[in-house]
Amino acid sequence: MTAPFGTAPSLDGVAHGFFGRRGGVSAGELASLNCGLGSNDDPALIAENRRRVTDAVLPGAALTGVYQVHGNHCVIVDGDTDLGARPEADALATRVPGLLLGILTADCVPVLFADREAGVVGAAHAGWKGALAGVTDATLDAMESLGARRTDIAVAIGPCIARASYEVDEAFVERFLADDPANERFFAAGKPGHAMFDIAAYVAARLAAAGVTRIAIGGQDTYAEGQDYFSYRRACHKGENSYGRQLSVIGLK
Numbered sequence: 487m488t489a490p491f492g493t494a495p496s497l498d499g500v501a502h503g504f505f506g507r508r509g510g511v512s513a514g515e516l517a518s519l520n521c522g523l524g525s526n527d528d529p530a531l532i533a534e535n536r537r538r539v540t541d542a543v544l545p546g547a548a549l550t551g552v553y554q555v556h557g558n559h560c561v562i563v564d565g566d567t568d569l570g571a572r573p574e575a576d577a578l579a580t581r582v583p584g585l586l587l588g589i590l591t592a593d594c595v596p597v598l599f600a601d602r603e604a605g606v607v608g609a610a611h612a613g614w615k616g617a618l619a620g621v622t623d624a625t626l627d628a629m630e631s632l633g634a635r636r637t638d639i640a641v642a643i644g645p646c647i648a649r650a651s652y653e654v655d656e657a658f659v660e661r662f663l664a665d666d667p668a669n670e671r672f673f674a675a676g677k678p679g680h681a682m683f684d685i686a687a688y689v690a691a692r693l694a695a696a697g698v699t700r701i702a703i704g705g706q707d708t709y710a711e712g713q714d715y716f717s718y719r720r721a722c723h724k725g726e727n728s729y730g731r732q733l734s735v736i737g738l739k
Contacts, residue, residue: 488542489519489535494642496702500600500607501544501586502736504644504704506714510535515726520716522590522731523551523572536588536733544586544737551588552578554611558619560628563587576621577610579628586737592718593652593708595689596644596734597622601634607736612689614658618665622692640700641693644734645715648707649674649684652719658683708732 489509493502510519512531519535520527540549550569552561560577563569563585578587579599587609589596595617599608608625610616626636654673659681662669672688673681690701708715721729 487538489538491539491542492644492704494598494644494702494704496640496642496700497598497600497736499602500736501739502598502600502642503539503543504596504598504642504734505539505732506645507716507730507732508714509538512730515721515728516730519732520730521588521733522592525730526728527730539588539733539735540586543735544584544739547584547586547737549586549588549735550578551590552576554590556613556615558616558621558624560608560610560621560624562628562632576612576616577608577625577628579606579608579625579632581606581632581738583738586735588733588735590731590733591644591646591708592716592721592729592731593647595646595685597625597689597693598642598644598734598736599625599629600640600736601629601638602640603638604632604634605738606632606634607738609734609736612685614683614685617685617689617692618662620692622689623696626696626698636697637699639698641698642702642704643686643689644704645706645708645732646686647709647717647719648686648705649682651707651709652683652685653677653680654683655680662688
């Protein structure tokens with residue numbers, strides 16, 4: 487059995503998928519397609535969920551990922567890489583066929599990259615810290631080092647928390663304005679002392695500023711769409727004991 491997933495037109499012809507929480511074997515608060523290795527779930531159930539993801543997108547592929555730390559480091563995966571090592575990083579890039587690069591999220595932004603002509607793909611986990619620190623820029627740099635051309639790279643931004651659900655305080659806003667006053671456009675008015683942040687639009691703008699011309703934004707809200715997606719913020723607000731992570735993957739056939 488495989489799990490349902492979404493795709494992006496910008497990545498047509500490339501094996502990829504944005505998965506949610508449906509189609510897996512986990513139970514309770516983690517139902518059902520929890521793929522988070524660091525979650526409070528039975529490792530055997532997580533392994534089965536991750537197998538279903540792989541079978542749905544690129545059967546027989548090896549799935550690899552990183553230990554995500556909300557930074558801006560991108561790991562290049564090649565034929566000598568230990569696929570089970572999970573180094574501390576928040577992005578991956580490869581030109582090796584038969585590998586699936588995986589990014590875990592539960593409100594943060596999953597970003598998938600592909601240069602079809604060069605045969606290079608990438609994946610990034612962009613929480614607000616990593617996005618501000620330039621994790622997408624690092625991914626583009628790593629892909630270029632493998633032979634990709636920035637003008638040929640297509641990008642898809644997957645399910646993440648939307649502006650209507652992402653309330654932040656003034657100190658948060660100031661971090662972004664200190665980096666670039668033009669970042670004000672990504673914040674809308676909220677209750678006194680707060681604002682609503684459009685992280686997907688911010689990530690898209692960073693990509694565009696870096697020279698990417700094909701960018702797709704899925705538009706889903708992981709916080710609001712509780713039947714379909716895991717959300718760290720929603721789990722905290724509901725007082726749940728744990729939270730699941732959804733997996734986004736991309737690879738070369």
